[in-house]
Each structure stands twice: as C-alpha cells, then as structure tokens.
Amino acid sequence: MAFDPFVLARIQFAANISFHILFPTITIGLAWILLYFRLRFTLTGDQAWEHAYTFWVKVFALTFALGVVSGITMSFQFGTNWPGFMEKAGNIAGPLLGYEVLTAFFLEASFLGIMLFGRQRVSNRLHLIATFLVAFGTSLSAFWILALNSWMQTPAGYTLESGQFFAASWSEVIFNPSFPYRFAHMMLACFLTAAFLIAGVSAWRVRRGVEGPATWKVLKTGVLLAAITIPLQILAGDLHGLNTLEHQPAKVAAMEAIWETEKGAPFTVLGLPDEEQRETRYALEIPYAASLILTHELEGEVQGLAAFGDEHPPVAPVFWSFRVMLAVGGLMLLVSWWGAWTYWRGREPGRRFLVVLSAMTFSGWVATLAGWYVTEIGRQPWIVSGLLRTSDVVADHATATVMGTLFGYVGLYLFLLVSYVQALRYLASKPARSLELQPGYVSRLATGVS
Amino acid sequence: MGEFLPLFFVLAMGLSLLLYVILDGFDLGIGILLPLATESQKDTMVASIGPFWDANETWIVLGVGVLLIAFPQAHGIVLTSLYIPVTVMLFGLILRGVAFDFRVKAGDHRRALWNSAFFAGSLVASLAQGWMLGAYITGLESTATSVGFAALIALTLPALYIMLGSAWLLIKTEGALFRKAVSWSRRALLPMGLALVLVSAATPLVSAEIATRWFTLPNAIGLLPIPVTCLLAYGGIAWLLSRVDVLEAGYEWLVFAALIVICLMAAIGLAYSIYPYIIIGRMTLWEAAAATSSLWFIFWGVAVTLPLIAAYTLFVYRIFAGKATALSYD
Numbered sequence: 001m002a003f004d005p006f007v008l009a010r011i012q013f014a015a016n017i018s019f020h021i022l023f024p025t026i027t028i029g030l031a032w033i034l035l036y037f038r039l040r041f042t043l044t045g046d047q048a049w050e051h052a053y054t055f056w057v058k059v060f061a062l063t064f065a066l067g068v069v070s071g072i073t074m075s076f077q078f079g080t081n082w083p084g085f086m087e088k089a090g091n092i093a094g095p096l097l098g099y100e101v102l103t104a105f106f107l108e109a110s111f112l113g114i115m116l117f118g119r120q121r122v123s124n125r126l127h128l129i130a131t132f133l134v135a136f137g138t139s140l141s142a143f144w145i146l147a148l149n150s151w152m153q154t155p156a157g158y159t160l161e162s163g164q165f166f167a168a169s170w171s172e173v174i175f176n177p178s179f180p181y182r183f184a185h186m187m188l189a190c191f192l193t194a195a196f197l198i199a200g201v202s203a204w205r206v207r208r209g210v211e212g213p214a215t216w217k218v219l220k221t222g223v224l225l226a227a228i229t230i231p232l233q234i235l236a237g238d239l240h241g242l243n244t245l246e247h248q249p250a251k252v253a254a255m256e257a258i259w260e261t262e263k264g265a266p267f268t269v270l271g272l273p274d275e276e277q278r279e280t281r282y283a284l285e286i287p288y289a290a291s292l293i294l295t296h297e298l299e300g301e302v303q304g305l306a307a308f309g310d311e312h313p314p315v316a317p318v319f320w321s322f323r324v325m326l327a328v329g330g331l332m333l334l335v336s337w338w339g340a341w342t343y344w345r346g347r348e349p350g351r352r353f354l355v356v357l358s359a360m361t362f363s364g365w366v367a368t369l370a371g372w373y374v375t376e377i378g379r380q381p382w383i384v385s386g387l388l389r390t391s392d393v394v395a396d397h398a399t400a401t402v403m404g405t406l407f408g409y410v411g412l413y414l415f416l417l418v419s420y421v422q423a424l425r426y427l428a429s430k431p432a433r434s435l436e437l438q439p440g441y442v443s444r445l446a447t448g449v450s
Numbered sequence: 451m452g453e454f455l456p457l458f459f460v461l462a463m464g465l466s467l468l469l470y471v472i473l474d475g476f477d478l479g480i481g482i483l484l485p486l487a488t489e490s491q492k493d494t495m496v497a498s499i500g501p502f503w504d505a506n507e508t509w510i511v512l513g514v515g516v517l518l519i520a521f522p523q524a525h526g527i528v529l530t531s532l533y534i535p536v537t538v539m540l541f542g543l544i545l546r547g548v549a550f551d552f553r554v555k556a557g558d559h560r561r562a563l564w565n566s567a568f569f570a571g572s573l574v575a576s577l578a579q580g581w582m583l584g585a586y587i588t589g590l591e592s593t594a595t596s597v598g599f600a601a602l603i604a605l606t607l608p609a610l611y612i613m614l615g616s617a618w619l620l621i622k623t624e625g626a627l628f629r630k631a632v633s634w635s636r637r638a639l640l641p642m643g644l645a646l647v648l649v650s651a652a653t654p655l656v657s658a659e660i661a662t663r664w665f666t667l668p669n670a671i672g673l674l675p676i677p678v679t680c681l682l683a684y685g686g687i688a689w690l691l692s693r694v695d696v697l698e699a700g701y702e703w704l705v706f707a708a709l710i711v712i713c714l715m716a717a718i719g720l721a722y723s724i725y726p727y728i729i730i731g732r733m734t735l736w737e738a739a740a741a742t743s744s745l746w747f748i749f750w751g752v753a754v755t756l757p758l759i760a761a762y763t764l765f766v767y768r769i770f771a772g773k774a775t776a777l778s779y780d
Contacts, residue, residue: 058555061551062548062551062552062555064504065504065547065548065550065551066548068504068507068547069543069544069547069548070544072507072510072511072540072543072544073540073544075511075514075515075518076514076529076536076540078518079514079518079525079526079528079529079530080529080530080532080533080536080537083525083526083527083529083530084526086518086522086525086526087522087523087526090518090519090522090523090525090740090744091522091740091741091743091744092744093518094515094518094519094520094522094740094744094748095519095744095747095748095751097515097518097519098515098516098518098519098748098751098752099748099751101508101511101512101515102512102751102752102755102756102759103751103755105508105511105512106505106508106512106755106759106762106763107762109504109505109507109508110505110759110762110763110766111762111766112504112505113500113501113502113504113505113766113769113770114501114766114769116500116501116777117500117501117770117777117778118501118769118770119778120778121769121770122769164741166741166743166744167741167743167744167747170747395526395530395533397530397533401533401534405533405534405537408537408541412541412544412545416544416548419548419552419556422556423551423552423555423556423557426555426556426557427555
C-alpha cells in the first residue's frame with residue numbers, strides 16, 4: 001500500500017474522528033449524570049451530591065472543550081479532505097449538519113456558561129434547567145450526526161440524478177433503516193463510557209486515600225449505571241447486528257470472516273483472516289454459532305465475502321475490531337455485575353474490585369473506538385453504501401501537504417491526549433472537598449503516603 | 451418561489467461570519483494580549499471571556515455550515531484552496547480552546563505552559579484567519595498580488611482583534627488592567643486602520659469590474675456613507691481613547707460599539723463588492739446553490755432557531771454582565 005494522498009486523507013480523517021469521538025462519548029453520558037447529581041442534591045440536601053457535582057463538572061468542562069475543538073476540525077475537514085462528498089451528497093449531508101449546529105451546538109455552548117460559572121448568579125431552578133439543556137444539547141447533537149452517518153450506511157429517502165443526491169423524503173432520510181439501532185447503541189455506549197470513567201476514577205481515589213463521602217456515592221452510581229446499561233447494550237448491539245446483516249451483509253461477512261456463503265456457519269472466536277488466501281488461519285471456531293447469532297437458526301444461511309466480489313471491506317481490521325469490542329463488553333458485564341452483586345449483599349467494594357475498576361477507567365473508549373472501526377471500515381469501499389465510492393470524493397492535495405498536516409495533527413492529538421489524562425489524574429489526586437472541610441485533616445499526599 | 455433562498459443564505463452566512471469576527475475576535479484579541487498582563491490580570495482576562503467563548507466560536511461553525519449547506523459547490527473549492535491556512539487556524543483554535551481549561555486544571559506547574567499555548571493559539575488562529583480573508587477577497591488566486599494582499603491582511607487583522615479584545619476589557623475590568631487596556635488599544639489603533647484600508651483596497655485592485663462599481667458616478671455617491679461612517683467611528687475611537695475621564699465616566703462601552711459599526715460597514719462594503727459572486731469572478735451564488743428542496747428544509751430551521759439563539763445568547767450575556775469576577779464552579 002503506497003502512501004498516496006487518498007490513503008493519507010483517510011488516515012488523517014480517521015485520526016481526527018477517532019480523537020474527536022473520545023470526548024463526546026464522555027460528555028454525552030456525563031452531562032446526564034451531572035444533572036442526576038444536581039437533582040439528588042436539590043431533593044435530599046445532602047452536600048455529598050453537591051461535592052460530586054463540583055468535582056465532575058470540572059472534568060466535564062475540560063472534556064467538553066476537547067470535544068468542541070476537535071469537532072470544529074471535523075466540520076472543516078469535510079470540505080478540505082472530501083470535497084466530492086459535499087458536492088455529491090451535500091443536499092443530504094448539509095441540512096443534517098446544519099440542524100446539528102443550529103439546534104444543538106449553540107444550545108450546549110451557550111448554556112454551558114451558566115452551568116459552569118453561573119451557580120452564584122442564577123437560581124437553583126435556572127441552573128438545573130441550564131444543566132438539562134446542556135445534556136439535551138449533547139444528545140441532540142448525537143441525534144443529527146448519527147442520522148447522517150446512518151444515512152451513509154443505509155441510504156434512504158433520496159433520488160439520484162446525474163451523480164447528485166436529492167432528498168425525496170426527509171423523514172426517511174433521518175429515520176433511515178440503521179438509524180434507530182445506531183443511535184441506541186451509541187447513546188448506551190456513552191452512558192457506559194461515562195459510568196466506567198466515574199467509577200474508575202473514584203476507585204482510584206479511594207485507593208489513594210483521598211476519597212470523601214461523595215467519592216463513594218459516585219462509585220456506586222457508576223457501577224450500578226454500568227450494571228443496568230450493559231445488558232441493554234448487548235441487546236441493542238445484537239439488534240444492530242441483525243439490521244446490518246439485512247442492509248450491509250458484506251460488513252457482517254467481514255466481521256465474522258466468513259469467506260464463502262454457507263449454512264450452519266461457525267463463529268470464529270479467534271484467528272488470522274488472510275485476504276490473499278481467502279481463509280482464516282488458526283481459526284478457533286464454535287460450530288453453528290455464527291448462523292445462530294445472526295439468523296437465530298442453527299442452519300441459517302450466512303452470505304460469504306465471495307458473494308461481493310471485490311466490493312467488500314478489508315477483513316482483518318473489521319474482524320479484529322469486532323472482537324475487541326465484544327471482549328471489552330464482556331469484561332464490562334462481569335465487572336459491573338460483580339460490583340452490583342457486592343452492593344446487593346449490602347457490602348462495600350473490596351480492594352481487589354477497586355483495582356479492577358480503576359483499570360477499567362477508559363474501557364469505554366476502547367469499546368467505542370473498536371465499534372466505530374467495525375462500522376466505518378466495514379462500510380468501505382463506499383462512503384455512501386453501494387452508491388458512492390470513498391476514492392471518488394477525495395481532494396487532490398499533494399502527498400507532502402497531507403503528510404505534513406497529518407504529522408501535525410497526530411503530534412498535537414497525542415500531546416493533548418497525554419495532557420488530558422494527566423490533568424484528570426491531577427484533579428483526582430487532590431483530596432476530596434469534604435476531607436478539606438474536616439478540621440485537622442492532613443492529606444496523605446501532603447505527608448508523602450500514597 | 452425559492453429564488454430568494456440563495457440570497458437569504460448568503461445573508462445568513464455573512465451575518466454568522468460577521469458575528470464570529472466580532473465575538474470570537476475579542477476572545478482571540480484577549481488571548482494575544484495575555485502575555486502583557488500580570489498573573490492575576492491574566493485570570494481576570496480569561497474570566498472576562500470564560501462563559502462566552504465557546505458559543506462565540508460556534509458562529510464560525512455556523513458560517514462554514516451555511517456555506518456547506520447552501521453552497522456545496524463553492525464549499526469544496528473554498529476549503530480545498532484554503533487547505534493550509536484552514537489547517538493552521540484549526541491548530542490555533544484547538545490550542546486556544548483547550549488552554550482555557552488546562553491552564554487551571556493541569557496543576558500550577560503547567561500553568562505557564564498553557565498560558566503560552568493560549569497566547570500562541572490565539573495569535574496563530576488570528577493570523578490564519580487574516581490569511582483566509584485576504585486569499586478569499588482576492589479571488590483565491592495564487593498570483594503575486596493575491597498572495598501579497600493575503601500576507602498583508604494576515605499581519606494586520608490581529609490588530610482588529612486586539613482592538614476588540616481591549617475594548618471588551620474596558621467594559622469588563624477596572625483599575626490597573628483597565629488602564630492597560632486603554633494603552634493597548636491606543637497602540638493597536640493605527641495597525642487596525644491599515645488593515646481596514648488593505649481589506650477595502652483589495653477587491654477593486656484585483657477586479658476591474660469591482661473597481662468600476664465603486665468608483666464611477668452615481669454609485670460612488672450612494673456608497674459614500676460606508677467609508678464616511680467608518681471614518682467617523684474611527685475618529686470617535688481615537689477621541690475616546692485620548693479622554694480616559696470620559697471612558698471612566700461610564701462611556702467605555704462606546705469604543706466597543708464603534709468597533710462593531712466599523713466591522714458592520716466593512717462587511718457591507720465587502721458584500722457589495724463581491725455580490726453576486728460567491729467565488730469572485732468564478733462562481734455566482736445561484737450557480738453554487740444547493741437543491742431548492744434542501745434549502746427549504748433548512749430555511750425553516752434557520753428561521754425558527756436563529757431568533758432563539760439570539761435570544762438566549764443575549765440572556766447569557768446579561769447574566770454575566772458587569773465587571774468580570776473570578777471564575778468559580780461553586
């Protein structure tokens with residue numbers, strides 16, 4: 001594979017979108033969690049909920065800022081990297097992105113000011129409303145962008161005239177076949193990511209001995225939220241998979257590395273898909289399982305990659321990303337139910353559980369990225385499934401130009417990612433507010449014990 | 451029906467970009483001025499824009515969004531021609547945006563680093579925006595005149611942002627920082643004037659058609675109010691800045707108001723020059739416009755949401771009105 005501008009443009013866009021999605025995934029879930037903290041404080045008057053809010057709103061603001069700046073980059077890159085997409089599909093993509101800016105971006109950005117800094121300037125009720133509007137805005141933003149992405153996966157409600165798309169029915173464009181599944185799957189992913197983040201950081205704080213009553217409440221909130229969300233996510237993922245099988249069978253064939261169409265197809269747990277030889281080496285298989293999962297019948301027929309000629313996605317990255325997502329999902333199920341079981345029996349989480357939980361702090365990121373790689377790489381070679389090829393819409397910049405900016409972006413993003421995690425660590429290592437308020441409290445960090 | 455839609459959207463785009471220049475202009479200007487302030491003044495300066503900057507920045511997303519929605523054919527050409535300045539601007543905006551939070555959250559040992567990032571990001575974004583403006587109004591050509599103008603405008607546009615930033619500080623601060631803001635704006639006044647002259651001269655110079663439109667009778671007389679209003683506002687600012695007693699008597703907001711007048715006049719002048727083109731000499735609004743059905747779909751959205759956005763933006767500015775106080779999450 002030569003480094004032609006097309007490959008570089010894709011790498012650049014993938015780098016940007018991968019970096020970007022990390023932050024909205026947190027803020028969409030965390031915004032609702034913050035609203036929950038504020039509501040609990042308003043209803044109970046328990047200061048711990050207010051402390052939980054004060055701590056996590058700082059993380060929220062930082063995460064939000066990273067999401068905003070990387071999102072602005074995305075909005076420009078549609079034009080700088082994929083001008084052909086906008087020329088051909090602009091009639092569909094433009095209005096959907098436009099509604100995202102008009103209904104969501106301004107809403108969240110404007111009320112964020114009140115949510116972050118308006119506590120002393122507005123009434124509690126207005127502050128609650130502002131927090132709600134920020135949470136609502138982040139979710140609305142997901143609604144529009146996922147409508148567009150889903151339309152690119154399973155286009156509907158359009159007419160195609162001399163290579164240009166026109167909207168025939170906006171309700172069919174927005175509520176296209178894969179949209180409800182993708183939206184549910186992503187929203188649940190956001191809640192899971194935020195749940196493991198707050199639980200993981202809280203567990204880390206407990207282990208460092210800087211926790212207060214609020215930390216324990218947040219930890220429990222995160223664990224229970226994850227425990228409730230993960231089975232829903234598995235269900236949503238299964239339904240999404242069935243929807244993909246119906247509309248994008250080539251993607252599913254790549255996910256399962258099924259080369260030939262067969263009945264009673266086995267599920268390959270692990271193996272090395274080899275596209276040259278069109279086989280999966282060292283495959284560890286469960287007989288009939290793929291047919292059972294995909295068609296809910298033992299002898300169900302599953303289309304193989306051969307049925308699509310050359311027009312199927314690269315197999316190995318899709319196959320592996322899918323397995324990474326499943327593995328992390330499985331871990332999430334085990335860990336959150338372990339925690340829920342502990343709480344159920346009226347106990348506090350033990351040391352071993354806290355270690356596991358803090359190791360899972362960013363597990364949502366891994367699963368979300370892996371899931372998006374499945375669905376986006378799985379759409380290739382198309383930018384609009386079956387209708388418009390990615391290679392036909394790329395901008396013809398010089399290789400050196402794209403290479404140079406790519407290095408710039410990747411360098412900047414790595415720096416920001418490291419800075420983000422460090423800042424989170426720094427914020428988390430400070431003693432909890434309630435501890436500072438205790439007379440005679442000496443931070444264990446200050447005395448060098450940690 | 452529907453013929454007016456491209457015109458409606460080009461107005462919406464122009465308005466968004468004008469609001470961006472004014473609103474994020476003062477944010478960026480304050481970022482550029484940051485190194486000149488003491489540590490506690492830096493906090494006040496950031497606090498004066500903290501609750502607003504994110505929404506301010508959204509106006510450029512809307513401006514580019516409208517270009518994309520309403521004029522997809524031009525969107526690709528404009529953004530691919532401006533690939534490098536856009537990328538440079540994005541780097542600047544990324545650094546500036548994250549520095550807001552990192553400078554107070556990454557720990558005291560990192561504060562100086564993030565203050566520098568705040569400054570560098572603001573400066574780089576301003577320069578790149580000047581470059582983009584210059585390249586755009588000279589027709590996105592790579593001739594010597596075009597590149598020369600782009601470079602000159604790139605170097606002078608930050609002066610407008612510095613003016614806006616210090617005028618904002620006049621409204622939001624008191625004492626030593628207020629006096630600093632007065633002296634900063636005095637020094638930025640001339641370079642800003644130069645930027646205005648360059649921007650005004652660029653379009654007639656690169657296009658004979660535009661020159662004729664400006665400099666023949668009777669048009670020239672009809673257009674006279676634009677430069678005259680500009681000059682009056684400019685003179686007004688110069689007078690106000692020489693009278694600190696007037697500024698301190700509660701008229702400090704007049705400087706910012708006069709700057710808005712100047713920006714508005716410049717925008718009207720540019721619009722008059724460029725119309726009916728969206729890319730000068732190459733593509734008109736109507737050639738670049740998206741399908742009418744798409745324009746109608748988003749027209750209703752804009753008609754409903756834009757007044758709402760204006761309303762809650764004013765609401766937020768009112769809540770945080772008055773002199774800036776320390777930012778607190780409590």
